[in-house]
Amino acid sequence: MFFGLDGVEVGLIIVAICLFGGILSGFPVAFAIAGAGVISFGIIAALDSAGLLIHQAIDTGSAVYRDLVNSGVKADSISIFRYPDLPRIEEPVFPKGWEVALDRNVSFVVNRMNERVLAGQSIETLLAVLMFVLMGITLERSKIANDLLTTMARVFGPLPGGLAVSIVVVGAFLAASTGIVGATVVTMGLLALPTMLRNGYSPELSTGVIAASGTLGQIIPPSIVIVLLGTLAGDLYSAAQEKRAVAEGCTDALTYLGEPAVLSVGTLFQAALLPGILLALLYALYAFGYALLNPDKAPAVPMGSTNAEPVTRGEAFTWFLGAPVLLVVGTILLGNLGVIGSQSTDVSRYSDIGEGASLRTNVSPECQASMIELHGQEAWDAAVSQQTAINEAGGVQASERLTEDELATAQADKIANAAPIGTGIAVLLVLTSLFLTTARGVSPSGNPQPLIIGAVGTVLVVLVDILLVSANTSPGTMVVLMALPFAAVMYGVVHATKICATNELIRVVFPPLVLIVAVLGSILGGITNPTPAAALGAGGAIMLAAYRKLRDQDRTPKVIIWSTLAIIVCILVGINFDLRINTDDVGFESWAAFFVAYAAYLYALFGLLFSCWILFTSGVLSPVVRETAKVTSMVFTILIGSQLLNLVVISFGGEHYIQQFLKSFDNEFTVFLIVMLVLFVLGFVLDFLEIIYIVIPIVGPVIYGGTFDPKWVTIMIAVNLQTSFLTPPFGFALFYLRGVAPKEVTTGHIYRGIIPFVLIQVAGLAILWTFPGIVTIVPDLIPN
Numbered sequence: 001m002f003f004g005l006d007g008v009e010v011g012l013i014i015v016a017i018c019l020f021g022g023i024l025s026g027f028p029v030a031f032a033i034a035g036a037g038v039i040s041f042g043i044i045a046a047l048d049s050a051g052l053l054i055h056q057a058i059d060t061g062s063a064v065y066r067d068l069v070n071s072g073v074k075a076d077s078i079s080i081f082r083y084p085d086l087p088r089i090e091e092p093v094f095p096k097g098w099e100v101a102l103d104r105n106v107s108f109v110v111n112r113m114n115e116r117v118l119a120g121q122s123i124e125t126l127l128a129v130l131m132f133v134l135m136g137i138t139l140e141r142s143k144i145a146n147d148l149l150t151t152m153a154r155v156f157g158p159l160p161g162g163l164a165v166s167i168v169v170v171g172a173f174l175a176a177s178t179g180i181v182g183a184t185v186v187t188m189g190l191l192a193l194p195t196m197l198r199n200g201y202s203p204e205l206s207t208g209v210i211a212a213s214g215t216l217g218q219i220i221p222p223s224i225v226i227v228l229l230g231t232l233a234g235d236l237y238s239a240a241q242e243k244r245a246v247a248e249g250c251t252d253a254l255t256y257l258g259e260p261a262v263l264s265v266g267t268l269f270q271a272a273l274l275p276g277i278l279l280a281l282l283y284a285l286y287a288f289g290y291a292l293l294n295p296d297k298a299p300a301v302p303m304g305s306t307n308a309e310p311v312t313r314g315e316a317f318t319w320f321l322g323a324p325v326l327l328v329v330g331t332i333l334l335g336n337l338g339v340i341g342s343q344s345t346d347v348s349r350y351s352d353i354g355e356g357a358s359l360r361t362n363v364s365p366e367c368q369a370s371m372i373e374l375h376g377q378e379a380w381d382a383a384v385s386q387q388t389a390i391n392e393a394g395g396v397q398a399s400e401r402l403t404e405d406e407l408a409t410a411q412a413d414k415i416a417n418a419a420p421i422g423t424g425i426a427v428l429l430v431l432t433s434l435f436l437t438t439a440r441g442v443s444p445s446g447n448p449q450p451l452i453i454g455a456v457g458t459v460l461v462v463l464v465d466i467l468l469v470s471a472n473t474s475p476g477t478m479v480v481l482m483a484l485p486f487a488a489v490m491y492g493v494v495h496a497t498k499i500c501a502t503n504e505l506i507r508v509v510f511p512p513l514v515l516i517v518a519v520l521g522s523i524l525g526g527i528t529n530p531t532p533a534a535a536l537g538a539g540g541a542i543m544l545a546a547y548r549k550l551r552d553q554d555r556t557p558k559v560i561i562w563s564t565l566a567i568i569v570c571i572l573v574g575i576n577f578d579l580r581i582n583t584d585d586v587g588f589e590s591w592a593a594f595f596v597a598y599a600a601y602l603y604a605l606f607g608l609l610f611s612c613w614i615l616f617t618s619g620v621l622s623p624v625v626r627e628t629a630k631v632t633s634m635v636f637t638i639l640i641g642s643q644l645l646n647l648v649v650i651s652f653g654g655e656h657y658i659q660q661f662l663k664s665f666d667n668e669f670t671v672f673l674i675v676m677l678v679l680f681v682l683g684f685v686l687d688f689l690e691i692i693y694i695v696i697p698i699v700g701p702v703i704y705g706g707t708f709d710p711k712w713v714t715i716m717i718a719v720n721l722q723t724s725f726l727t728p729p730f731g732f733a734l735f736y737l738r739g740v741a742p743k744e745v746t747t748g749h750i751y752r753g754i755i756p757f758v759l760i761q762v763a764g765l766a767i768l769w770t771f772p773g774i775v776t777i778v779p780d781l782i783p784n
Helices: 007-024 029-049 063-070 098-118 123-141 144-156 162-177 181-198 203-218 224-247 253-257 265-293 313-336 365-375 377-392 404-416 423-442 449-467 475-500 504-524 530-552 558-576 588-617 621-651 654-663 668-682 688-703 710-725 732-740 747-770 773-781
Strands: 054-058 088-092
Touching (some): 007 054, 007 654, 007 688, 029 098, 029 621, 029 688, 098 621, 123 162, 123 181, 123 224, 123 621, 144 504, 162 181, 162 203, 162 504, 203 224, 203 265, 203 732, 203 747, 224 253, 224 688, 265 530, 265 747, 265 773, 313 423, 365 377, 423 449, 449 475, 475 588, 530 558, 588 621, 621 654, 621 688, 654 668, 654 688, 668 688, 668 710, 688 710, 710 773, 732 747
Antiparallel strands (some): 054 088
């Protein structure tokens, strides 16, 4: 025993001292982590060779241990923490010598780099980090925050604490578009903090709300934290549940759980949406409440209107609320009544495969008892009944190729059941109608004739779809029938665009909002996974930044506008036409649609390259690419270094020791509470990247191996990690803000200002702990 401590405990202390020492040394963190692993392994190996590190292990050969196992206690649940009176034996922390441990570490770190960094299953998801970083830095350099801060201050300024509320709104908006904490805090600190102080706002409230709002990018998707944490959590959850299933006597997790043990980043984005909005709402409510209690420290500041034309309350209610609600609710009702729905006539040439039982019932008695304990006797009996019925019917019905008559009958049934109005047409008309109503609200005294023409065109499109277009109408014929009504709609939309451009709020918010909806909508809707969506966001950010640069240079941005329209054309043609030209029977319509889509694709690609050229000649693209490379390299270098440190902890039994300690608690909530408290404390001294890649792999097999929903566990960890940006002394958001704050703002102001928001973070965690449905409701509503 060394200082009366177990050898493994001493090893963990040495690793912690080396890690914190390396971080505090000022050496780059990415290399300090790897160096801490190498140095700590050398110290532990030297002490072990000198016989100073002795581990008190349970004597598995003793009669007491054998009696305990024979009594039904599983061997993997026996530990010195749960059974401290068991006989012990003394052994070195490296039972086979440090040379063998070193050899294993070197080989394992190469394998892990290959699996998790270079060529593993998660590498495609990790590519999203690069794309999201590029998207965020590009938007930050396009000065989007400047316009947002000015506009939102005009919207919320007249309210008590309005400037602070506007900071929260802008922070949430930038979180969904950029997700870069440092850039957001610095930008808002430079632009908003002097304005708030000049208008009599408290330095504590001003600095606190800026720092806290800047960290919303860590939880509101698309979040880099969730991408990194999600790739790791998915692997941990799958492995932990497989181990749990085997321990319960089942062959695999699918049999035991009745569903695959899978956790994707896209699902975590869905789960993080409401918690992120909840935190932003809590920040805004605090700012508003603070202003009501201390009106002299957060006064209302009228800063002018965002609209060029005065609008009465009645007009605003009619066109901004009444008409949009009527359109959306009416569309939903028509959808429920079957008037709006799918018009697809696609029929599979094969019959549907029969459904199996809800649970596998051909299992061992031990697995059966475990499954009944997990799912309940009622669920097991239902599965047995289902399986009995399937067996009596001759087994699960196999998929068979349909005959021509069966195929024709199935297609006729689908045509007969098709909705009068297609879903795509309905969505498109709702969006254009919302544009027309918004334009009327912006300029109620303007000439309504073009908007009326657009509205008439909308009605004509509906009538044509009901009366002339059927489910088996060819796409080409539908285009011809819809040409004139759609031209009328577009005439009104073009006029509405010119009107909306006079409204500062719409002009500033709409372009990045479209980008956010495109990226998040494609992920949350299950259309694609995060990597292609991130690529879409990066390309859109480049085009948006180029558009902004051309406007600043008084040059026409028509190339970018037409490129955006070309992307829309690609999407519409791809949805409505069969673009497969490598089949035997390709009609004229398919060839024409293919060439139209291909031409639109080439023009969109030209627009993207043109945008890159504009940003390059303006001196924007080079620093953006350079900064993206720096951030991405740092992330992946920390990933590699943390793998080395993690293997060192595993080599002398540290990981197993910690996991045995956590497993010694019978209450699963107690274990997770301990982990959350440890993560919260570590957030004071470690960055979120170090916590994700060093701590989570150690505790993950325990917290992901229980009955908790993995989505809830991961989002709770993500929200907890968000506080690491706010907690002194090493909260990065505090350093960013201190660097740009005016001289009259002291470090004490920043520290005092951040305390209420850290408490709000804790309150948010308590709300998510009490009401886990806030995390799980969106993934449950959106099918994957």
